[in-house]
Amino acid sequence: MPDTTTARQLDANQLDIQVDGNGQFATTTDLTPLEDIVGQPRALRALELGLGIDDSGYNIYAAGANGLGKRTMLQKVLSEKATQRPTPPDWIYVNNFEQQDRPIAIELKAGEAKVLKRKIRELIENLSENLPKAFQQEDFSNEKKRLNQHYQGQARELIEKLEKAAGDMHMTVQRSPDGSIMLLPEKEGRPMKSEEFNDLSEEEKKEIEKRQQELSGTAGKLFGKKREIEHKLSEEIRQVERNFASQLFEPLINDIAERFDSDKLRRWLGDMKEHMLDNLQQFQNQDQQSNQLAMLMGGAQQQTNSFDTYDVNIVVDNSEVVHAPLVSEISPNYKNLFGTIHGISDRMGRMITSFQHIKSGSILRANGGYLMFNLVEALMEPLVWKELKRTIKSKTLEYHMYDPFGVFATSSIRPEPIPIKLKIIAYGNPLVYYLLQLYDEDFRDIFKVKADFASETDLDDASLETVGRFISKMQGDDRSVLPFDSQGVGELLRVGIRMAGDKNKLSTAFKRIGDMAREASYWAGKENADNVGLKHVRKAIDEQVYRSNLIEEKMREMVANKMLLISTEGTAVGQINGLSVIQLGDYMFGRPSRLTASVGIGSGGIVNIERESKLSGKTYDKAMLILEGYLRNTYAIEHPLSLSASIAMEQSYGMIEGDSASVAELLCLLSACAGIPLRQDIAVTGSVNQWGQVQAIGGVNEKIEGFFDLCKINGLSGSQGVCIPASNTRNLVLRPDVIEAVRKGDFYVWSAETVDQATELFTNTAAGSIREENSFHWQVDQKFKHILELLKEKKALPGGSEALVYERDKPQAPPDPRPPLPGEYLAK
Numbered sequence: 005m006p007d008t009t010t011a012r013q014l015d016a017n018q019l020d021i022q023v024d025g026n027g028q029f030a031t032t033t034d035l036t037p038l039e040d041i042v043g044q045p046r047a048l049r050a051l052e053l054g055l056g057i058d059d060s061g062y063n064i065y066a067a068g069a070n071g072l073g074k075r076t077m078l079q080k081v082l083s084e085k086a087t088q089r090p091t092p093p094d095w096i097y098v099n100n101f102e103q104q105d106r107p108i109a110i111e112l113k114a115g116e117a118k119v120l121k122r123k124i125r126e127l128i129e130n131l132s133e134n135l136p137k138a139f140q141q142e143d144f145s146n147e148k149k150r151l152n153q154h155y156q157g158q159a160r161e162l163i164e165k166l167e168k169a170a171g172d173m174h175m176t177v178q179r180s181p182d183g184s185i186m187l188l189p190e191k192e193g194r195p196m197k198s199e200e201f202n203d204l205s206e207e208e209k210k211e212i213e214k215r216q217q218e219l220s221g222t223a224g225k226l227f228g229k230k231r232e233i234e235h236k237l238s239e240e241i242r243q244v245e246r247n248f249a250s251q252l253f254e255p256l257i258n259d260i261a262e263r264f265d266s267d268k269l270r271r272w273l274g275d276m277k278e279h280m281l282d283n284l285q286q287f288q289n290q291d292q293q294s295n296q297l298a299m300l301m302g303g304a305q306q307q308t309n310s311f312d313t314y315d316v317n318i319v320v321d322n323s324e325v326v327h328a329p330l331v332s333e334i335s336p337n338y339k340n341l342f343g344t345i346h347g348i349s350d351r352m353g354r355m356i357t358s359f360q361h362i363k364s365g366s367i368l369r370a371n372g373g374y375l376m377f378n379l380v381e382a383l384m385e386p387l388v389w390k391e392l393k394r395t396i397k398s399k400t401l402e403y404h405m406y407d408p409f410g411v412f413a414t415s416s417i418r419p420e421p422i423p424i425k426l427k428i429i430a431y432g433n434p435l436v437y438y439l440l441q442l443y444d445e446d447f448r449d450i451f452k453v454k455a456d457f458a459s460e461t462d463l464d465d466a467s468l469e470t471v472g473r474f475i476s477k478m479q480g481d482d483r484s485v486l487p488f489d490s491q492g493v494g495e496l497l498r499v500g501i502r503m504a505g506d507k508n509k510l511s512t513a514f515k516r517i518g519d520m521a522r523e524a525s526y527w528a529g530k531e532n533a534d535n536v537g538l539k540h541v542r543k544a545i546d547e548q549v550y551r552s553n554l555i556e557e558k559m560r561e562m563v564a565n566k567m568l569l570i571s572t573e574g575t576a577v578g579q580i581n582g583l584s585v586i587q588l589g590d591y592m593f594g595r596p597s598r599l600t601a602s603v604g605i606g607s608g609g610i611v612n613i614e615r616e617s618k619l620s621g622k623t624y625d626k627a628m629l630i631l632e633g634y635l636r637n638t639y640a641i642e643h644p645l646s647l648s649a650s651i652a653m654e655q656s657y658g659m660i661e662g663d664s665a666s667v668a669e670l671l672c673l674l675s676a677c678a679g680i681p682l683r684q685d686i687a688v689t690g691s692v693n694q695w696g697q698v699q700a701i702g703g704v705n706e707k708i709e710g711f712f713d714l715c716k717i718n719g720l721s722g723s724q725g726v727c728i729p730a731s732n733t734r735n736l737v738l739r740p741d742v743i744e745a746v747r748k749g750d751f752y753v754w755s756a757e758t759v760d761q762a763t764e765l766f767t768n769t770a771a772g773s774i775r776e777e778n779s780f781h782w783q784v785d786q787k788f789k790h791i792l793e794l795l796k797e798k799k800a801l802p803g804g805s806e807a808l809v810y811e812r813d814k815p816q817a818p819p820d821p822r823p824p825l826p827g828e829y830l831a832k
Contacts, residue, residue, distance in 0.1 A: 010764030010771075011727055011754035016747035019738045021507045023494040029472060031487040031535050037480050038473035041077050043461025043512040048081070054453035055085050055427060060399055061452050065379065066431035068457025071513040074431045075332070075376070077457075082330050082374045082429065089328035092372025095320040095422055096120065097359045098272055099313045101279045107317075107359030109420040110268050115323035120269070121316040123260045128311050131280070135252060135287040173215045189215075253277050276314055286311070312360060319343070319364040320371065328373035333366040336382040341365045342391055345405040345417065362403055362419055367395065370426050379430035396450045399424050460504040460511055467510050471497045474514055475521055486525045488536045495541035496521060502705065502737040520544055542740070552591035556710075559595065564717045568655055570598050571684035572715050572724055578602065578676030580766070581687035582653065582668035583711060583726070584660075585703035592703060594710020596687055598654040599668050601676040605791050606648025610673070613652040614660050621661030630663075631670050633694035634759070639774060639785050646792050649673060663691040664701035667729075670759060671766055678783040682766045685721060686754075687711040690729040696759040700731040705738055712742050712751055720745060725752030727762055 029035055041048065047066065054064040066074050094117035097107045112120065176195050189196040189212045204212070257277050261270045280287075322329070333340055343365035347357040366375055382388045395401055400421040430451065437454060440447040472493040478485045488496070499520055503511035511517070521536075523544035528536040562568040570581060578601045586595050612628045614620035628651070639645055651669050653660060667690040675682045689707050691699040701707075708726045715724045733755050745751040756762040760771035763780050772779020 010761045011756040012730065012761075014733065014736075014746075014753045014755055016743050018733060019736045019743050019746060019753060021498060021501050021737055023468065023497050028468060028490055031489050032472045032475040032479065032493065033487045035469065035473045035476045037477035038470065039477070041080065042470055042474075042514070043510070044077060044457055047077070047455040047457050050453055050455035051078075051081050054429075054455070055081075060396060060425075061449055063396065063428040063430070063451045064453045064455055065437050065451045066429060066455040066457060067434040067437045068431075069433060069459055069513070071515045072457045072459060073512070073514055074457050078376055078429055078431065079330070079332065082376065086328040086330045086373055089373065091322050091325050091327055092329065093320075094118075094318065094322055095364075095368065095371075097317040097319055097362050097419055099315075099359055101275045101313075104358075105417045107362065107417060107419040108268075108272060109422050110266060110272065112264060112266060112269070114325060116264055117316070117318040117321055118323050120260070120264065121318060123263070124314060124316055127256055127260065128314060130256060131252065132287055132311075135284070175215055250277075250281060253280060279313070312358070315360060317360050317362055319362055320368055329370050330374045331366045331370035331376070333375065333377040336366075336377040336379075336388065337385040338387050338391065339363075339365065341367055341377070341382070341388060342395070342401065343368055343403060345403055345419070347405060347416075357405065357417055359417065359419065367424065367426065368401055368422065371401075371422070371424055372426060374427050374429060376429040376431065378432055380432040380436055382430070383436070393446045393450060395424060396428065397446070458512060460506065460509040463501065463508050463510045468493060468497050470510075471500065471517065474517070478518055478521060482522075484525065484529075485522060486528050486533070486536050488521070488524075491538040492524065492536045492541050495538050496524075498737065499541070499545065505702075505705075505735050507734050507737065520548070523548065549591075552588065553593060555586075555588060556593045556595075560713060560717060563596075563714055570596050570714065572718065573721060574684050575681035576684055577679055577681045578672055579684070580668050580672040580675070580682050581684060581711070582665045583687050583689040583707035584662070584665065585706050585710075592706050594703065594707035596711050596714050597656060597665075599651065599665065599672045600654055601649060601651050601669070601672040603647065603649040603673070603676040603787075605794050607646045607795065608648035610647065611650040613650055614656070619656070619659055621659060623663050624660050624665075627663035627666040627691060628669070630692065630694055631666060631673065634670060634692065634696055637694055638696065638781065639788050641774070643789060643792060645788055646795055647677075647788065649676065662701075664689050664703075666691045667698055667756075667759060667762060671762060674763070674780070674784050675767070677787045678780065679787070680767050680769060680780065680783060683768075685715075685724040686727055686766060687725075688727040688762060688766070690727075690732075690756070690762075692759055698729045698731075698756050698758060698762065700729050700735075704728055704732040704735050708736075708753060709739055709742055712745065715751070720750040722750055723752075725754060727754045727756055727765055730755040730757040 047068075051064060051066075054062050066078060068074050091114040094112045094114055096110050096112060096117050098110060100106045100108050175189060254277075257273050261273050264270075338344070343363050345357050346361040346363060348361070366377070382392070401424050402421045403419045405416045428451075434456075440451075468490075472488065472490070475485070475488050475493060475496070479487065496517055497510070500511045500513075500517050501507060501509065503513060503516065520541065524536050524541040527543045527547070528540040531540075533540065559568065563570050571579075572581075580599050582597050582599045584595050584597055585592050610628065610632060612620065612625065615625050615628070635645060635647075651673060653665065668688045670692055671682060671688065674680075687707075689701055689704065691701055693699060708728070711724075711726050715721070736753075742751065746753060754765055756765065760780075763769070763771045767780055769780045769783075770776070772781055774781050774785040776782055
């Protein structure tokens with residue numbers, strides 16, 4: 005291994021975090037289960053503000069990545085807050101006897117809705133049983149008999165008057181079975197026969213017809229009076245029935261009204277009493293009574309009956325709630341959030357409904373408390389976001405029959421809106437919050453508090469115990485999880501640190517740590533171990549990688565089979581090993597790639613082959629432009645800079661993004677310019693600025709491990725390694741096999757702060773400056789001067805001008821107006 009004083013060589017201890025769990029506890033069974041919320045002080049303060057301000061606009065959006073335990077933390081905080089608030093009231097819908105399509109909403113104290121419903125059903129049952137009996141009592145029968153006798157006497161007097169008038173005209177009144185009368189001529193005290201009438205002369209017939217017409221007028225007047233008498237009889241009988249029924253209704257309904265402190269309910273009970281008195285016949289039909297009562301009490305028959313109109317529809321029942329409700333809606337669609345009005349089909353196929361078909365949703369059930377749901381899922385449901393905004397701003401909940409496509413002909417109702425006072429806590433990813441803030445003005449008015457959930461927290465001396473207590477809680481919740489010893493917990497802590505990507509941080513994605521703990525417990529159980537130790541956690545990590553790294557292994561096979569050309573030994577000019585990462589769902593791995601550069605005489609500038617092929621992203625293209633800035637700052641100080649070069653990431657057939665290859669690209673380009681070879685047994689990653697400072701990149705652990713695995717294909721040579729930005733040293737939490745190879749001297753990791761340090765590592769040549777003879781930069785500058793002189797000799801470049809531009813950005817010559825000569829196109 006050649007000695008170098010340039011880039012800093014890292015020892016094995018710098019590649020990992022030292023976790024010592026020995027002596028702190030024997031197993032997690034000895035620890036108190038974790039009930040505290042870890043690493044979210046910012047979110048907790050936001051929740052405290054949002055829950056403390058009693059205003060409809062101070063709803064809360066909990067923003068954070070999946071797996072951070074947002075929902076669990078919210079439930080814990082909200083459960084504690086809910087116990088400090090009173091139980092909200094019940095809500096019922098009842099029939100509006102004046103406007104059937106506008107059901108009435110009534111608020112009752114918690115638990116009173118069930119009592120009222122039971123009382124109303126007892127009332128109906130009582131009246132259905134006792135009212136027919138009351139109508140059969142002697143007093144009622146006598147009164148009804150008296151009225152019948154009185155009015156029947158008046159009717160008989162009218163008939164007698166008609167018969168007397170008929171007798172005076174020698175006519176007789178004959179009644180038919182259907183109640184009608186016939187006026188017939190009389191002969192010898194009896195009705196005249198038809199043949200006798202036919203024997204009469206025409207004058208006698210006309211005289212009889214005249215008397216019939218005169219008598220018919222008198223009969224019409226008398227029968228009009230008779231109908232008035234019958235109507236009066238009917239009215240007086242109905243009034244007697246109302247009086248008798250009212251004596252039965254009054255105390256029963258008043259008893260119900262006195263049990264509830266609600267003026268609105270008392271008014272409705274009064275309306276119900278009047279409706280019952282106006283429809284007493286429904287209580288008198290004994291044949292239908294039992295069937296109607298069965299349906300009222302929840303029987304199987306579905307058709308509407310006359311007693312349904314008096315029933316109570318409980319939409320919110322807080323009889324078993326001892327504090328403010330906390331509702332977590334896991335499926336926030338329209339019906340689940342806002343409720344709906346169900347319909348049934350009539351014989352004509354139309355959808356009809358009534359107040360009994362009003363069903364409550366999560367918003368109404370959470371009224372007076374807290375409602376939480378995933379806003380991202382709610383936004384994907386039809387009509388939800390629009391109705392949610394309207395409900396929050398108006399502070400009322402309106403019911404509608406849900407038909408987003410309007411395909412059903414519906415006879416709907418418009419229930420009375422219910423006032424809403426609740427706190428909504430929506431959760432989702434940060435991007436949704438920023439987009440809604442930007443594009444929806446209403447969002448910032450109704451979600452004024454953002455609770456930002458951090459993905460990491462500071463690592464401290466208590467972190468090991470915190471993870472152990474978390475495992476202890478898992479054991480209590482899931483008995484299949486075995487106890488962990490201190491070394492097993494230490495390895496889980498190491499997993500959390502690597503997830504955070506910083507040796508001084510711990511990931512707050514405890515859900516993923518918990519998944520790893522379950523898998524480690526499984527492997528320990530396979531060995532019949534009593535506790536989960538270090539080897540079981542590492543086994544779980546290895547198995548998790550094995551399940552996901554099929555593509556990674558296939559790519560390594562392609563390198564071994566020379567299908568992907570990457571060298572891990574020797575040197576080469578204009579060629580270097582760069583490192584990138586590939587993300588496949590929840591699995592990320594490092595991929596070494598060969599970068600090459602080509603330099604020639606000309607003024608075309610640097611051609612980014614990926615960009616020209618439209619296979620690069622904007623950040624990658626920006627990094628290429630920064631390289632030009634570095635070249636100007638370093639080499640265009642004393643003379644113009646002219647260059648024709650191209651850079652490519654070989655055998656790359658997909659989109660490339662990011663700037664982590666810019667150090668590799670720069671070294672590769674300078675090597676091609678100076679003709680100085682670069683070591684192929686080292687890979688490099690890092691971005692660079694215009695002044696040659698190496699900047700941090702992502703995925704440093706995966707990149708190092710990716711090149712390490714590649715080098716192992718043909719065996720480690722003892723000189724191979726990876727150069728990383730010095731600022732990424734704090735992110736190193738490498739695999740145990742990589743650390744062991746570094747400890748044995750089989751593999752190396754260097755850190756560089758500047759391009760010059762990386763240059764000396766790759767070339768074994770002092771970086772120097774353009775004025776230090778035989779230094780790396782002096783040799784590169786000599787190449788640029790040589791190109792410039794050649795171009796000046798050929799008059800390709802005006803003296804003093806700078807030509808480091810992209811070929812495509814040069815002004816294009818106007819088209820030649822003359823016709824082309826034969827073969828000219830081919831020559832061009």
